[in-house]
Amino acid sequence: MTTEAGALQFASVSKAFGSRAVLKNVSFSVATGTAFVLLGRSGTGKSVTLKLLCGLLKADSGVIRVNGEDITKFDSNQLSSIRMHMGFLFQSAALFDSLSVGENVAFPLRRHSKKSDEEIRHQATSLLERVGLGKEYDSMPANLSGGMQKRAGLARALAVEPSILLVDEPSAGLDPITSNEIDQLLVDIKTDQHTTLVVVTHNMQSARRLADQMAFLDQGELLAQGTVEELERSEEPLVRDFMSSQQAG
Amino acid sequence: MLQRQFTLRGCDLNQTSLDPQPSLLQEGLSTAESGLSFLGGLSLFALETVRESVRRPFEGGEIIRQLAEIGWRSAPLILLSGLAVGGVLSMHTRSTLERFGAESMIPTALAFALVMETGPLVTGLLVAGRVGAGIGAALGGMRVTEQIDALESLAVNSLHYLAVTRIIACVIALPLLTVLMNFSGLLGSYLAESSIAATPFTHYFETAFSSMAFSDYVPPTLKTLVFGFIIGTTSSYLGYNATGGAEGVGRASTQSVVLSSVLLIVVNVILVRLIAFLFPVGGA
Numbered sequence: 150m151t152t153e154a155g156a157l158q159f160a161s162v163s164k165a166f167g168s169r170a171v172l173k174n175v176s177f178s179v180a181t182g183t184a185f186v187l188l189g190r191s192g193t194g195k196s197v198t199l200k201l202l203c204g205l206l207k208a209d210s211g212v213i214r215v216n217g218e219d220i221t222k223f224d225s226n227q228l229s230s231i232r233m234h235m236g237f238l239f240q241s242a243a244l245f246d247s248l249s250v251g252e253n254v255a256f257p258l259r260r261h262s263k264k265s266d267e268e269i270r271h272q273a274t275s276l277l278e279r280v281g282l283g284k285e286y287d288s289m290p291a292n293l294s295g296g297m298q299k300r301a302g303l304a305r306a307l308a309v310e311p312s313i314l315l316v317d318e319p320s321a322g323l324d325p326i327t328s329n330e331i332d333q334l335l336v337d338i339k340t341d342q343h344t345t346l347v348v349v350t351h352n353m354q355s356a357r358r359l360a361d362q363m364a365f366l367d368q369g370e371l372l373a374q375g376t377v378e379e380l381e382r383s384e385e386p387l388v389r390d391f392m393s394s395q396q397a398g
Numbered sequence: 399m400l401q402r403q404f405t406l407r408g409c410d411l412n413q414t415s416l417d418p419q420p421s422l423l424q425e426g427l428s429t430a431e432s433g434l435s436f437l438g439g440l441s442l443f444a445l446e447t448v449r450e451s452v453r454r455p456f457e458g459g460e461i462i463r464q465l466a467e468i469g470w471r472s473a474p475l476i477l478l479s480g481l482a483v484g485g486v487l488s489m490h491t492r493s494t495l496e497r498f499g500a501e502s503m504i505p506t507a508l509a510f511a512l513v514m515e516t517g518p519l520v521t522g523l524l525v526a527g528r529v530g531a532g533i534g535a536a537l538g539g540m541r542v543t544e545q546i547d548a549l550e551s552l553a554v555n556s557l558h559y560l561a562v563t564r565i566i567a568c569v570i571a572l573p574l575l576t577v578l579m580n581f582s583g584l585l586g587s588y589l590a591e592s593s594i595a596a597t598p599f600t601h602y603f604e605t606a607f608s609s610m611a612f613s614d615y616v617p618p619t620l621k622t623l624v625f626g627f628i629i630g631t632t633s634s635y636l637g638y639n640a641t642g643g644a645e646g647v648g649r650a651s652t653q654s655v656v657l658s659s660v661l662l663i664v665v666n667v668i669l670v671r672l673i674a675f676l677f678p679v680g681g682a
Contacts, residue, residue, distance in 0.1 A: 200547070203551055205547050205550055205551065225555060229553040229554075229555065230553070232550070232551055232552070232553040233553045235551070236551075237547075237548070237551035239544045239547065239548060239551075240544075241543060241544055243543060243544040243545050243547065243548035244545075244548075245540075245545055245548070245549075246539075246543075246545070256552065257552045257553075260552065260553070260554055261553065305552075309552070309553075315551075
């Protein structure tokens with residue numbers, strides 16, 4: 150499995166919660182400006198991998214490099230400076246329910262830029278328009294559908310113009326059309342802004358649309374890594390089954 | 399619960415009837431272990447928030463927002479409760495002092511009772527109920543819906559932004575609400591008294607404070623800074639570490655009220671003794 154340096158590198162990373170090992174000696178790397186899709190069944194450590202990549206969780210062992218820097222030894226201030234260049238779309242969107250949709254998107258701009266209120270509002274509106282929510286600036290998150298919340302979450306993640314975007318289950322709970330729209334947005338972001346994407350999913354259709362490289366996690370171990378075609382030809386029966394079982398769907 | 403604790407100690411309750419049953423001592427030890435673990439975690443959390451409170455950014459806007467939520471929105475509750483507490487205290491005090499022909503002492507006795515103990519403690523308990531539950535539920539909800547992780551992912555120190563601001567707001571609000579409680583309590587007592595014996599408003603208040611020195615008033619009011627810290631820290635800690643979905647949020651909210659109130663009452667005993675030691679003339 151390749152572990153050469155890239156925008157992101159995971160080298161022999163292990164993580165356990167109590168006695169339950171979630172990741173066991175996992176290694177992979179993601180080249181700058183590419184999309185890396187992490188596949189696997191539910192509960193195999195995919196979301197944990199994303200949280201480790203931006204320091205929301207601490208690895209028990211191993212090295213995690215972001216743009217060449219090992220973040221496992223970083224304190225909270227150093228992690229904050231790394232996160233300024235990263236965006237994270239959570240599975241549940243995780244919009245702040247006390248703020249309007251527009252203020253959610255404006256939040257990182259208010260925190261990290263010196264722009265005027267007018268400029269921030271304008272930029273937040275532009276981001277919302279980009280994800281098709283231009284008229285929802287003043288709506289509260291609770292009044293949006295799941296798909297709209299996810300798009301708003303994506304707009305918020307893009308506010309800081311991240312060079313690395315981490316995406317957790319972009320199509321979970323969404324209808325196929327909305328799922329396609331979000332996938333297309335992610336492809337556009339990668340192409341237009343040369344953003345590095347790490348996407349966690351168990352939806353093969355979504356994975357095929359997005360992936361330059363894929364990896365398959367099972368019970369905390371990386372069973373296979375490569376392109377879509379390489380995974381389809383994998384010697385691991387579980388990987389082949391997973392790839393073929395959703396080929397039609 | 400018992401089974402889980404027992405299993406943790408390497409015993410399986412499902413084996414045979416000869417298996418050891420949890421003794422009272424083991425249950426006591428387990429409870430003590432949980433209590434100490436909670437207090438240890440809470441102490442570390444409190445130290446971390448104190449350290450964070452002196453770091454930039456100072457989150458002035460968020461502190462003001464929390465102050466409005468915690469302080470301003472608690473004011474009607476404190477005002478009404480103060481009127482009721484003052485009225486009831488007045489009725490009890492009158493019935494007692496009448497036996498000794500000391501009705502003229504009613505305003506003074508009430509002022510001392512309210513300012514020295516009733517006002518601060520009742521305010522603390524009311525705020526623990528209203529605000530403690532609110533903070534526990536709000537932060538617990540944010541934790542289980544990944545909003546706290548989202549804050550961190552946006553390069554915002556969630557402990558600083560969510561917990562420190564609420565704790566500072568509690569610390570600032572408690573003394574102000576206590577002053578409101580003291581004066582609304584005296585107003586309630588005046589209204590109760592004036593329904594029995596016509597007393598001029600200014601005369602009542604002058605009499606109430608005639609025997610009270612500044613040092614009698616300030617330490618009991620300032621001790622509520624500690625109450626505010628306890629309420630803010632305990633409820634933030636429980637909400638910040640909530641797990642287990644909606645049930646966990648409910649548990650964090652309930653525990654915030656219960657544990658804040660218990661800690662507040664216990665710490666009050668120490669503070670009363672400390673004030674009596676430091677300000678012997680006041681005689682707290």
